[in-house]
Amino acid sequence: NAGVMQNPRHLVRRRGQEARLRCSPVKGHSHVYWYRQLPEEGLKFMVYLQKENIIDESGMPKERFSAEFPKEGPSILRIQQVVRGDSAAYFCASSRGSAGYGYTFGSGTRLTVV
Amino acid sequence: AQSVTQLDSQVPVFEEAPVELRCNYSSSVSVYLFWYVQYPNQGLQLLLKYLSGSTLVKGINGFEAEFNKSQTSFHLRKPSVHISDTAEYFCAVKVGQGGSEKLVFGKGTKLTVNP
Numbered sequence: 001n002a003g004v005m006q007n008p009r010h011l012v013r014r015r016g017q018e019a020r021l022r023c024s025p026v027k028g029h030s031h032v033y034w035y036r037q038l039p040e041e042g043l044k045f046m047v048y049l050q051k052e053n054i055i056d057e058s059g060m061p062k063e064r065f066s067a068e069f070p071k072e073g074p075s076i077l078r079i080q081q082v083v084r085g086d087s088a089a090y091f092c093a094s095s096r097g098s099a100g101y102g103y104t105f106g107s108g109t110r111l112t113v114v
Numbered sequence: 115a116q117s118v119t120q121l122d123s124q125v126p127v128f129e130e131a132p133v134e135l136r137c138n139y140s141s142s143v144s145v146y147l148f149w150y151v152q153y154p155n156q157g158l159q160l161l162l163k164y165l166s167g168s169t170l171v172k173g174i175n176g177f178e179a180e181f182n183k184s185q186t187s188f189h190l191r192k193p194s195v196h197i198s199d200t201a202e203y204f205c206a207v208k209v210g211q212g213g214s215e216k217l218v219f220g221k222g223t224k225l226t227v228n229p
Contacts, residue, residue, distance in 0.1 A: 004157070033216060042204065042221035048214070056214050091157055099215040100146045100165065100208045105157035
């Protein structure tokens with residue numbers, strides 16, 4: 001019974017490149033959430049998706065960031081033309097239904113932009 | 115908007131001492147509250163949650179928390195900590211309704227247990 005799987009665990013990109021972060025939710029979970037963690041700032045909500053739908057993207061930067069959760073396959077968080085300020089840990093979480101019952105988190109992807 | 119405030123960014127304690135990590139939330143009609151723990155270089159793990167019912171909630175690893183509506187608090191406690199409890203602890207509250215719910219997290223409290 002695998003938990004939330006995120007890959008890669010570590011990702012290094014040069015400024016201007018694209019970063020793709022993948023998240024496979026717990027089997028049977030149809031709700032996926034992405035968070036960004038910076039030191040001393042806690043976890044910041046980015047986006048909430050259900051299969052083929054973006055439910056809430058109020059935490060996503062307006063430019064360069066996008067997310068999808070297709071009918072088949074993992075959820076993808078895509079960052080285009082990365083900058084140094086994008087360096088952070090990105091966590092994915094999933095839930096079977098309402099967030100009111102809590103999430104299961106993945107181990108995160110640590111993005112470093114050089 | 116609903117939010118949580120973790121009053122201490124760092125809490126150092128000695129092994130076998132009791133500990134309390136403080137969390138206050140902004141008031142709302144219906145409150146769902148959570149505590150998560152994050153060990154170094156890992157994701158977050160659910161410690162316990164309050165949805166309704168008894169105000170004293172017991173979680174994993176000997177932790178418990180008490181929901182106090184009058185003080186809008188949800189403090190996390192453990193009567194005797196171990197070295198292995200060294201980690202960062204996050205309080206969270208559910209916000210939104212009607213299909214657009216999510217968790218909002220506090221900034222975290224780093225617990226360091228010293229021998």
